[in-house]
Amino acid sequence: MTGTGRRYVPTRRVTTGEAPRLVVTLPSSEIGTWELAAGSRLVVGRTGDIVLDVHDVSRRHAGLHCGPDGVWIVDLGSRNGTTVNGRSVPAAQTPVLLAHGDTLGFGSVRATYQETAVLPAPLPPRVAPVRTETTRYLSATTQLDPEFCDLAMDRIVDEPYRALSPTYGVDLAVVAKWALAIRRRRLLRDTALTGLLLLTVALEATLQPWRHPAEVVSRVWWVAVVGLLAAWLVIAAERWITDYQVVERSMTAGRFRLADAPDPVSAYARKRLRAVAERASGNLVVxxxxxxxxxxxxxxxxxxxxxxxxxxxxxxxxxxxxxxxxxxxxxxxxxxxxxxxxxxxxxxxxxxxxxxxxxxxxxxxxxxxxxxxxxxxxxxxxxxxxxxxxxxxxxxxxxxxxxxxxxxxxxxxxxxxxxxxxxxxxxxxxxxxxxxxGSYCTVDAVPRHSRLGAVSSALAATALPAPADLLLSPFRTAAQLHRRSAARAKRDGQSDGIRRGAWFDYGALxxxxxxxxxxxxxxxxxxxxxxxxxxxxxxxxxxxxxxxxxxxxxxxxxxxxxxxxxxxxxxxxxxxxxxxxxxxxxxxxxxxxxxxxxxxxx
Structure with a gap:
């Protein structure tokens, strides 16, 4: 609020006045300069006073208070965090006083705080990152091709210290979000199938004390059938979500939106994807x-x-x-x-x-x-x-x-x-x-279904493989958990080596x-x-x-x-x-x- 009680609405412009300013430098679609009037209280976010229309910026991301002793910044409980010179700003409780030249981070957005009237050198004009069909194709391939999903995880998420190669025409953060989502969904499916398999085996074991062989066979058969039917429904449900809810409704031509990519569950993945989002507008290649x-x-x-x-x-x-x-x-x-x-x-x-x-x-x-x-x-x-x-x-x-x-x-x-x-x-x-x-464009060949038709298609496609999927589920669950454990061990080993002063290759894959x-x-x-x-x-x-x-x-x-x-x-x-x-x-x-x-x- 200004001294007159009216809300101050900043103007995005380059100014030669003495007021401090916020200079947004990345991504290129948000480049601009915001003047910060004395006494104002401003909200930075997708719907704030300083509007940053970027998918990983919260609606009300951070607050700026232009007081008599300087400009203070506070995080407003944003999902992806606020940083000053690379250090996180505590949420809501502890404002941080800004100094001239501080680098601010709002998700993947980068800005510089300036107190003097000296204008920064003009930034090179850049075309905003192209939101292309290539992102759609690669995102869909993570859902349809497990090997490509693993490759996306290896190249993007599981290399926290390496740089990323230039992302020509692709929003890698979006591709990685979809890869994380399908990997988590497959793990939940295989874990549920493993639980069903163990429960079925345990129930059948309890029937062995029955003396009459015919009754034992009858009860064992029914337990096996019920367990297999339950497994079939689990497999079909995951197939329906992937093929219909995700691929057909969100990734076919004309329906794909970058904002639909689900946010990662883990804090580590969210932090890594913030760095990935910055790559599109970067000018440093390692x-x-x-x-x-x-x-x-x-x-x-x-x-x-x-x-x-x-x-x-x-x-x-x-x-x-x-x-x-x-x-x-x-x-x-x-x-x-x-x-x-x-x-x-x-x-x-x-x-x-x-x-x-x-x-x-x-x-x-x-x-x-x-x-x-x-x-x-x-x-x-x-x-x-x-x-x-x-x-x-x-x-x-x-x-x-x-x-x-x-x-x-x-x-x-x-x-x-x-x-x-x-x-x-x-x-x-x-x-x-x-x-x-062509193998990366198969999403364009996906047939359209009604909701009921998609259910029927999922049930039909998973009926024959269901017994094998049920029996293989413990091995698949173990393989996924081992892969995650190996990736974590690799990251820990890299971290330990760097701390000991070992020479590390930060170059992009x-x-x-x-x-x-x-x-x-x-x-x-x-x-x-x-x-x-x-x-x-x-x-x-x-x-x-x-x-x-x-x-x-x-x-x-x-x-x-x-x-x-x-x-x-x-x-x-x-x-x-x-x-x-x-x-x-x-x-x-x-x-x-x-x-x-x-x-x-x-």
Missing amino acids: FSEYSPFVGSGERIDTWSFAIDVGQGAPDDSGGRRTPRPFTSGDLHEALTQSLRQLDLPGLRVDERLFVSGYDVQRERRLLPDRLAPPLTAVPAEVVRDKAGGPDTIIRSYVCVEAQAWSGQLVVTMFIRAVRVRGSLFLEGETFALLPLR PSLREAAAGDEWRHYFLQQDATMFVQVTHERLLKSIGAFLQEHDIDLSEFARHQTTINNTVNNDNSMRVGNVSGTGVAVGHGAGAQGGQQRST
């Missing part, structure tokens, strides 16, 4: 093993060249101008701004930082807590600081990402410039994620989207869209490099030769292929991954 471009799919083009930037451009008098100095970061910034002007749908252009899972431990700005995964996003100045240098273990790339066909096609280009004395080295890599394999990608285009138009993106982006990129060099009075003759070579290769090579699949597969350029991954130098 990779494992060889390739830094984890999650990007198949490489379809690669090139590199070096040019002399010590020779000035010719002047009108027949001499040469003196080249103007520049850094790798200057060229990265110019390329980023130019490529953002491309009028392509689903385009995201920004600079991203790449570091290996071992080397990230050397940089506290990227890994402030060794018992937590690395950050998913870092300030722009940190990224720009790592733009140059041939021997750096942390490197930045200008990334151009295009998503199309509801996330079924993702093409990503990575460009890096390195200034080395009088030379400029440039490299470019292009990757493609092709449409999902291959993404679910990458694992599910097929090796065929499946549609001519989709293939042509990929070709268009590669050619149009290359044309703008090379023109932008030439314009930058010209502005800095550098001779363009050497660069022009490389430009011609790359343009001819990209525009005239029609042997599109990915991996080992030719013809209808993909590759653009002579240095594509289809040709053994050898890099083309021009």
